[in-house]
Amino acid sequence: MESSMNRRNFLKAAVASGAVLVAGGALAGCAPNGGGKGGSASEGDAVVGTAPVNFTEETDVLILGTGIAGMSAAMDPVEAGHKVMLVDKLDRVGGESFIACGVMNVAGSKMQKDAGIEGDPETKWQAYAPILEKKGETDDMDYKHNVYVYQTEWADRVASDYGAVFQPITDYMDTGAPTSMLLPGNGIGDMQAVLTPLQKGLEEKGATYKLNLRATNFIVDGEGTPIGVRFNDEKNNKPVDIKAQKIIVATGGFSCNQEMVSAYLPSQQRLGPLTVHSMGEGHQMCRALGGVYTHMDMEANRMSDLAQVTVWGYFSPQVQVTPQGRRFIKEDQSHDSPDKAAELELGYWWTIFDDQTINGSQKWNVELNMKGSPDRLVGPCGSLDELAAAMDVPAGTLKETFEKYDAMVAAGEDTDFGKKLFLKSLAAPYYAMKHFPFRYKTHGGMKITTDSQLTDKDGNPIPNVYCCGSTVADSGSDLSPNAGSGLVSGKAVVEALKA
Ligand SMILES: Cc1cc2nc3c(=O)[nH]c(=O)nc-3n(C[C@H](O)[C@H](O)[C@H](O)COP(=O)(O)OP(=O)(O)OC[C@H]3O[C@@H](n4cnc5c(N)ncnc54)[C@H](O)[C@@H]3O)c2cc1C
Structure with missing residues (x-):
């Protein structure tokens, strides 16, 4: 033919x-x-x-x-x-x-x-x-x-x-x-x-x-x-x-x-x-x-404009939160958060991380993003109160989010969102990066x-x-x-x- x-x-x-x-x-x-x-x-x-x-x-x-x-x-x-x-x-x-x-x-x-x-x-x-x-x-x-x-x-x-x-x-x-x-x-x-x-x-x-x-x-x-x-x-x-x-x-x-x-x-x-x-x-x-x-x-799938930051969740523990400071998604993925952020019309969302990410297997990329997008980065913050102030989210809500998350870590099960990889607690100093959802493929x-x-x-x-x-x-x-x-x-x- x-x-x-x-x-x-x-x-x-x-x-x-x-x-x-x-x-x-x-x-x-x-x-x-x-x-x-x-x-x-x-x-x-x-x-x-x-x-x-x-x-x-x-x-x-x-x-x-x-x-x-x-x-x-x-x-x-x-x-x-x-x-x-x-x-x-x-x-x-x-x-x-x-x-x-x-x-x-x-x-x-x-x-x-x-x-x-x-x-x-x-x-x-x-x-x-x-x-x-x-x-x-x-x-x-x-x-x-x-x-x-x-x-x-x-x-x-x-x-x-x-x-x-x-x-x-x-x-x-x-x-x-x-x-x-x-x-x-x-x-x-x-x-x-x-x-x-x-x-x-x-x-x-x-x-x-x-x-x-x-x-x-x-x-x-x-x-x-x-x-x-x-x-x-x-x-x-x-x-x-x-x-x-x-x-x-x-x-x-x-x-x-x-x-x-x-x-x-x-x-x-x-x-x-x-x-x-x-x-x-x-x-x-x-x-x-x-x-x-x-x-x-x-x-x-949608993607974050800080695409690489969304992929960190496969390699180290993070907590992702809405502009109001609440968890909304499991973090061990790279697409669900931009998809959900778009669906919920969040406008933006945050990835909160600590030294486990900074010193983890993707440290080359973490440094690249922290240096490359200083306008999206807050931290280091010595406490959740400090972090909440830097992110401009209600401190009470953020602390509540972490209390619940830490309780699920202790129990060994994320009953809210089913996170499997790196279900681990974070510790100060805390950092956070802000994302916006985009279409990308x-x-x-x-x-x-x-x-x-x-x-x-x-x-x-x-x-x-x-x-x-x-x-x-x-x-x-x-x-x-x-x-x-x-x-x-x-x-x-x-x-x-x-x-
Ligand atoms: C920020 C970002 C992060 C991503 N991360 C991942 C990831 O981690 N893992 C994953 O699996 N996928 C990822 N993807 C998706 C992945 O990058 C794409 O699916 C893949 O690169 C597409 O490959 P391709 O060769 O088909 O197209 P491309 O790599 O886009 O290549 C197409 C080429 O064709 C050229 N071209 C277009 N039109 C013409 C024309 N008329 N004449 C001549 N040349 C033309 C373009 O300039 C381009 O160079 C990501 C995408 C983005 C944007």
Whole structure:
């Protein structure tokens, strides 16, 4: 089914979508519906802003986006000796992946096994699959399975073949923190320890990067088959056309695109975006080519604007409270608090912590946030009265909250919110950081085949175009599954290039 779009369908798609037609299949003279009403186009007619196609470069594999999905998608094609070009609209690589907290849920990686933590991805998948199936949020369990097990392969390969650095699990494995989580080099917030070696390793193996080029349209031949991509050079605003045998779309999610969020995820439309570049541009390009959106309304967690601070709860004890000083959530998670804060319309909330967090396994990140956001930090405070005054919450309420919390610690059970990890008391000096809830990721994206090829509305693969990462509904939109989904695309492209 490599090239099934007939010319009539293509003409419709091209006219409707703004896909760019390569010279030789010019549309001049072909009016919609074969002419007649509305008059026919003449030689030289053009849509303002669209220049004729002029390929200046050619590659085997063209990857749009240099986040974790795009870079992971490059691994197999580069290693197989193909010419791979990674292109990003920004003047830096890494996308949102680079600024992520860095929690990567992986089972059975070498790093875990070396630390004596048993587990293998297939067994974990068997336990996870029924939960996923029940949720009904996936179109393709085989794809999900591959993404799941490739996460482990990805972690092992980036560590051993690219020099990616993960935090030693021994730093936190005996503290009660989850050992299913891999963290980058210095811990939370150090994604450059993973992504910079990956970026450089790909380059050493022959991949090239092009920055400041924003993908705007697919370029199709006279049969409607995608054969390249048009970019806008963000430095001089001129078009750049790159020819490619295979194109992988890894442009991230759409959480920063207000119009798309309002249309597809209205539950989050009144919440500000935490980041600015996830504009759903790949989604729109793929749709213009005949691709189909799926699960666009799948609910995504909210996040604190101090995202990394919310992750501390997996690694040390904290107490999170409302602006009135009451606990409202279990603290051993990273998403429930922003979700609940948004639901309760709290406006903001606080994480209260002590030296256990400052000197714990994530001390590098704790120091970073305390120094980086002094306007959000109160403390050190020698007593709860002092802390309450610094936070501007009623001292009586805060003390009551701590009395109740300490009683539950003594009893060994959080009967209010079910906190399991680090159910421990805090002691002076106390500190607190203030958070605001934002939207920060989306799940919805392109419908694809099990090997990640973009499909049309009838489920037929659109030739030469593959999607991964947060551009795909089934990727999971987290770091490690997005990496796994990148591997799915990379492997598929290597297979396709053999044909
Ligand atoms: C603050 C924060 C913390 C997070 N923490 C975690 C965490 O701890 N664990 C976790 O699992 N997930 C976390 N996430 C989510 C995770 O970061 C994302 O799911 C993941 O990074 C998305 O990967 P991606 O490769 O699909 O997209 P991205 O990393 O966003 O990469 C997409 C790239 O495509 C480029 N691009 C977009 N449009 C175009 C275009 N038209 N032309 C060319 N290039 C384009 C972008 O510039 C970008 O570089 C966090 C997200 C945020 C914002």
